[in-house]
Amino acid sequence: MAAAGHDVQLPHVAIFPFMARGHTVPMTHLACLLRRRGLATVTFFSTPGNAPFVRGQLDDDVAVVELPFPDHVVARGAAECVEALDSLFPLPAFVEAVSALRPGLEVSLAAARPRVGLLVADAFLHWAHASAAALGVPTVAFLGGNMFATIMRDVILRDNPAAALLSGGGGAEAATFAVPEFPHVHLTLADIPVPFNRPSPEGPIMELNAKLWKAIAGSNGLIVNTFDAMEGRYVEHWNRDHRAGPRAWPIGPLCLAHGGTGTGTGAVEPSWMKWLDEKAAAGRAVLYVALGTAMAIPDAQLREVAGGLEAAAAAGVDFLWAVRPSDADLGAGFEERVEGRGMVVREWVDQWRILQHGCVRGFLSHCGWNSAVEGVAAGVPLAAWPMGAEQPLNAMLVVDELRVGVRVPVPTAMATGGHGVVGSEVIARVARELMMMAGEGKGGGGGEAARNVASLASKAREAVAEGGSSWKALEEMVATLCRPVEGDTPKPTK
Ligand SMILES: O=c1ccn([C@@H]2O[C@H](COP(=O)(O)OP(=O)(O)O[C@H]3O[C@H](CO)[C@@H](O)[C@H](O)[C@H]3O)[C@@H](O)[C@H]2O)c(=O)[nH]1
Numbered sequence: 001m002a003a004a005g006h007d008v009q010l011p012h013v014a015i016f017p018f019m020a021r022g023h024t025v026p027m028t029h030l031a032c033l034l035r036r037r038g039l040a041t042v043t044f045f046s047t048p049g050n051a052p053f054v055r056g057q058l059d060d061d062v063a064v065v066e067l068p069f070p071d072h073v074v075a076r077g078a079a080e081c082v083e084a085l086d087s088l089f090p091l092p093a094f095v096e097a098v099s100a101l102r103p104g105l106e107v108s109l110a111a112a113r114p115r116v117g118l119l120v121a122d123a124f125l126h127w128a129h130a131s132a133a134a135l136g137v138p139t140v141a142f143l144g145g146n147m148f149a150t151i152m153r154d155v156i157l158r159d160n161p162a163a164a165l166l167s168g169g170g171g172a173e174a175a176t177f178a179v180p181e182f183p184h185v186h187l188t189l190a191d192i193p194v195p196f197n198r199p200s201p202e203g204p205i206m207e208l209n210a211k212l213w214k215a216i217a218g219s220n221g222l223i224v225n226t227f228d229a230m231e232g233r234y235v236e237h238w239n240r241d242h243r244a245g246p247r248a249w250p251i252g253p254l255c256l257a258h259g260g261t262g263t264g265t266g267a268v269e270p271s272w273m274k275w276l277d278e279k280a281a282a283g284r285a286v287l288y289v290a291l292g293t294a295m296a297i298p299d300a301q302l303r304e305v306a307g308g309l310e311a312a313a314a315a316g317v318d319f320l321w322a323v324r325p326s327d328a329d330l331g332a333g334f335e336e337r338v339e340g341r342g343m344v345v346r347e348w349v350d351q352w353r354i355l356q357h358g359c360v361r362g363f364l365s366h367c368g369w370n371s372a373v374e375g376v377a378a379g380v381p382l383a384a385w386p387m388g389a390e391q392p393l394n395a396m397l398v399v400d401e402l403r404v405g406v407r408v409p410v411p412t413a414m415a416t417g418g419h420g421v422v423g424s425e426v427i428a429r430v431a432r433e434l435m436m437m438a439g440e441g442k443g444g445g446g447g448e449a450a451r452n453v454a455s456l457a458s459k460a461r462e463a464v465a466e467g468g469s470s471w472k473a474l475e476e477m478v479a480t481l482c483r484p485v486e487g488d489t490p491k492p493t494k
Pocket residue numbers: 020021022023025026143144145291292293294295322347348349350351352367368369370371372374388389390391
């Protein structure tokens with residue numbers, strides 16, 4: 001393995017993302033950032049099934065090394081990415097299957113010339129941290145989420161608020177748990193991610209969680225896709241008072257690695273981009289709707305979303321809805337009925353480019369952390385509709401603390417892991433509220449959330465600009481953690 005575009009004086013950073021789009025995309029941004037800033041040569045590990053996607057996201061001077069699954073794993077039909085799973089419950093088995101890549105990683109790391117000075121590996125690839133440590137390569141963990149959710153997850157494991165909330169008898173749904181370190185944070189049962197919202201959580205997800213935390217605790221640093229103006233108090237708390245893991249490095253928003261110009265435009269402009277251009281030319285504002293890559297949405301819920309958007313469109317809200325290709329059943333005749341007002345896209349879109357389009361003024365999002373941080377960085381207020389994983393905590397941060405969005409009210413039974421749907425009338429109402437609040441122009445005139453998000457977006461740009469907090473954090477992280485190339489002196493930091 002040799003790093004492309006190798007420049008002898010630069011340290012060699014290897015990056016190994018977990019095989020989920022929400023984990024891979026920000027890591028590709030990090031790879032490009034390290035190269036563009038001349039901080040390191042970069043090797044990016046992937047698998048044959050994921051490599052075409054990864055190459056499409058990366059600059060040419062990032063080397064991609066494919067680690068193939070051993071034959072027996074492929075023969076068992078192992079999917080190469082989480083998006084093929086449809087729910088989070090086979091996740092622990094998927095994570096275990098992926099550990100079949102370990103011998104290949106070890107051979108590649110040991111043979112790398114110049115030697116690898118730092119491995120940035122997803123915490124889900126917990127074994128990769130152990131492999132690197134055995135070879136004397138320092139590691140930085142990446143988890144994909146923000147600092148707030150990371151701290152809250154640790155607090156939840158420590159204090160088991162679900163037990164306290166449920167032991168109070170009736171009214172558990174309305175009861176709140178004040179987080180000792182941050183008494184302004186009041187967790188309800190619906191805010192606590194499944195399965196931590198049960199008094200005695202156990203099972204494969206808990207076992208996986210323990211492995212992730214062990215990997216984080218054993219690594220030399222933790223990368224967080226955030227920035228000081230957004231989460232400075234939580235990063236400071238983690239680095240000063242919290243003992244659950246190594247130093248956190250807030251180096252985001254990573255989507256701004258591309259300088260805010262989007263991740264490249266192919267030769268042919270996609271249909272959705274042309275549609276947005278037409279909307280802009282007609283002076284229309286557009287609501288962007290995307291509910292995540294990792295989890296399938298039940299058909300009944302999809303049809304409620306469709307009904308809600310149709311009603312919102314009838315009331316003047318134009319929308320672009322990016323659906324997972326498998327979430328295809330939106331109800332008979334929906335697309336015909338909304339034609340002109342709404343567009344549905346069933347392919348991979350460049351979400352970051354969409355969010356930056358001048359006419360996109362609101363984002364109905366599941367609050368996956370990348371989507372949330374991209375919305376903020378693009379100055380687009382959010383309607384937060386958490387659907388699983390740590391998303392309820394992201395929604396708390398975005399709506400209650402940063403005040404850059406509104407909430408989609410979700411029935412508690414559904415929010416705590418049970419069945420149910422959010423009705424079309426609720427979706428229509430939130431869509432209209434968000435777009436009214438977003439006002440007449442990006443960051444202009446609208447409600448509090450629109451003003452706040454405009455201000456935070458400009459602070460995000462300051463953070464990644466030369467001399468900004470994230471700019472400095474990345475430089476310092478590489479200088480602090482990365483072993484210099486043998487026989488070479490590391491490039492002096494500016
Ligand atoms: O057509 C698409 C779909 C997605 N994206 C990008 O893919 C990423 C998706 O990430 P995210 O918004 O975080 O959604 P998920 O992939 O659903 O997120 C998973 O990973 C996140 C990071 O760990 C967690 O916060 C979530 O809870 C978890 O579901 C973002 O960068 C999007 O811009 C596109 O560019 N085009």
